Amino acid sequence: MVKKVLVANRGEIAVRVIRGCHDLGISSVAVYSELDADAVHTRLADEAYLIGPGAAAQSYLSIPAILDAARRSGAEAVHPGYGFLAENAAFAQAVIDAGLVWVGPSPEVIAAMGDKTAARSAASDAGVATVPGTEEPVTTPEAVVQFTRQHGTPVAIKAAAGGGGKGFRVVERSEDFADALSGAAREAQTYFGSPDVYLERYLPRPRHVEVQVLGDVTGAIVSFPERDCSLQRRHQKLIEESPSPSLTAGVREEIMAAAVKVSKQVGYLNAGTCEFLLDADGVTFYFLEMNTRLQVEHPVTEMVTGVDLVRAQLLIAAAEGLEFAQSDIELRGHAIECRVNAEDPARNFMPAPGRITEYAEPGGPGVRVDSGAGTGTTVPQAYDPLVAKVIVHGASREGARLRMLRALGEYTVAGIQTSIPFHQVMLADRRFRSGDYHTRTVEGEMSLTPGAGPSPTADEAGVIQRRWTVEVDGKRFEVSARERIGGRRTTKPKPPSFGSVGRGGSEVLSAPMQGTVLKLLVEQGDVVEAGDPVCVLEAMKMENSILAHTGGSIEEVAVEPGASVEAGATIVIIR
Structure with a gap:
């Protein structure tokens, strides 16, 4: 067994792996960027090393910086977590070439299964x-x-090097x-370092079902009961559960x-996950892709089987067989996981980075x-919006x-x-209660009522928030109220708008979030209608189309591609 493991990641997955190491008596090494200097994972680890600036490309995606931290710390193994370099074959090979143990599948398998087109070929060869x-891309x-x-259509355009x-x-x-092809390629390049994309027939109402696998050095491979990950937005999972409410024992x-x-x-x-699409008949399923790493939703499987998957990963990497x-x-029973993201569900899950004032x-x-x-x-703008995961287990699905x-x-x-209000709505929804949902349920069938924007904080000029605990007939209620200093509201609040009146009767289209302008879709003098895309803004690793809030002529373009903008910054002025 190795004695010291470097965890090449951040956030909740770094915390999870560090704890897994400690459970086995293994020392842990954290790495962090300048933005994560005070992050929880740096305090839990036995050692922590700065590996670069906040930009992921200069820190968590920098192979030389991570290997240098491993050398300085005396780590014997590297666990990649998920995301960043977890499915990068070159990183896995570099770790091995440095004389370290790689906690994951071989670089050759990562390359083969990480390329989605090659993975499809492998599945076909296996008779799946x-x-x-x-x-081909x-x-x-x-x-x-x-x-x-x-x-036919619709068609899915997908990154070949990631998911x-x-x-x-x-x-x-x-x-x-x-536009879809160039957008997918651009985002694939940004996130996976490869612009390659491929095409796939898009099934309009499928369920997304996946199966956890573990393989050890003896060649033994086991699989676990499925996880249903069909509740998604922007093709990213929101809620996962096991077992799926739609699978019969035979299909399982x-x-x-x-x-x-x-x-x-x-x-x-080591650990991996085969993802499948289950057609509407509940019987026909298709291999989709294989993730050659630990999944975000792995705790769901741990809860219903009692198997510690991080422990299994570390033991397999140490050349020990499955236990x-x-x-x-x-x-055993039923488990549900809700991803708590720094996003505003009432604004189409718009990224909402910022400082947590109470937790x-x-x-x-x-x-x-x-x-x-x-x-x-x-929660920085530079990284994924995941803050935490809540996982519960119950004897039955309804109990969970x-x-x-x-x-x-x-x-x-x-x-x-955060996405907590969405989860509360979704779990109370008849579609979730009945189990009758699919991958398009959230974006295609649900209407999330617009909220009034982010809660005021101490830093918000002119607004304070007061809180009281009120007791009525033995019941205690938490009550909060917003107060605008220096005036009072006399009209009914309106839904949030990112446009405001500018000079000469013009309208200012403002950035709804902090981010980077990837592409401008209009020029000065262009005529737009309300709802037309004006630019593409990247925030928290996702591309967001910024839409015109009103019709008119573009009077001024205030940004350029590559520019970093703060929330509220002027994008264009529309007359």
Whole structure:
């Protein structure tokens, strides 16, 4: 067994792996950027090393900086977590070449399965059905047109080198093919270092079901009961549960066996996940891709099987065999996970970075919180918006659902907007209660009522927030009120708008968030209608189309591609 492991990540997954190391008596080494100098994971680790500025490309994506930290710390192994370099074959090879143990599959398997087109070929060779798609990357709108002539629309454009909703577009109209293709390629380059994208037939109402696998040095491979990850926005998961409410026992056995077939086809080692699309009939499923790392939602599997997946990863990396066989894996009860993101659900899940002014986690039986946050933590714009994960376990699905609602009600995260209100709405929704949902439920069927914007903080000029605890007939209520200093509101509050009246009757379109301008879609003098895209703003690793809030002529363009803008900064002026 290794004695010291460097965790090449940040946030809640770094905390999870550090704790896993400590459970095995292994010393842990954290790395951090300048933005994460006071992060929770740096305090939990036995040692912590600065690896660069806040920009991920100069820190968490810098292979030389991470290897230098490993050398200085005397680490014997590297655990990549998820995201960043976790599915980068060159990083895995560099770790091995440096004489360190890589906690994950071989670089060759990462390269083969990380390339989604190669993964589809491997699945086909294993006798597992795949969604119809291209075998090679595509670069031109003409290739998209040719594909749709054979398979129809809508079509999915997907990053070949990664997943998680990054570099993913769904298009139906031919006039949108060029922008979708370039946008997906640009986001794929930003997040995975490769602009390669491929095409796939898009199933309009599928369920997203995945199977966890573990492979050890003896060649043994086991699979676990499925996780249902169908509730998504922007093709990124929001809520996961196990088992899926839509799978019969027979289909479960088939899909678990299919995951083992694919894994054996490539000689898989360590933890991985095979993702499938389950068609509306609840029986037909297609291999989608394989993630060659630990998944964000791995705690769901841990809760229903009792298997510590991080422990298994570390033991496998130390050349030890699995501690259990396939027959030992049993499904016990039901688990649900809610991802707590720094996003505003009422504004189409717009990124909402900022400083957490008050933080308190829920507890009680069957409740687990994996978090990298606390009071005073700043959620930076530069990284993924995930703040924490709430995972609950119950004897039944309904028991787990009610427990999650209780836990979410106890959770306090003040100072920033989070996805907690969405989760409370979703878990109470008839579609979740019945289990009748799919990958388009959130964006295609739900209407989230616009809120009044972020809660005021101590830094917000002219506004203070007062709180009281009120007791009525033995029941205690938390009451808060906003007070605007120097005036009073006499009209009904309006939904938030990112436009404001400018000079000469013109309208200012403001940036709704801090971010980087990736692309301008208008020029001075152009005429736009309300709802037309004006620019593409990158925030928290996601591209966001900024839409005109009113019609008119572009009087002035106040930004340029590559510019960093603060929330409220002028993008264009429309007359």
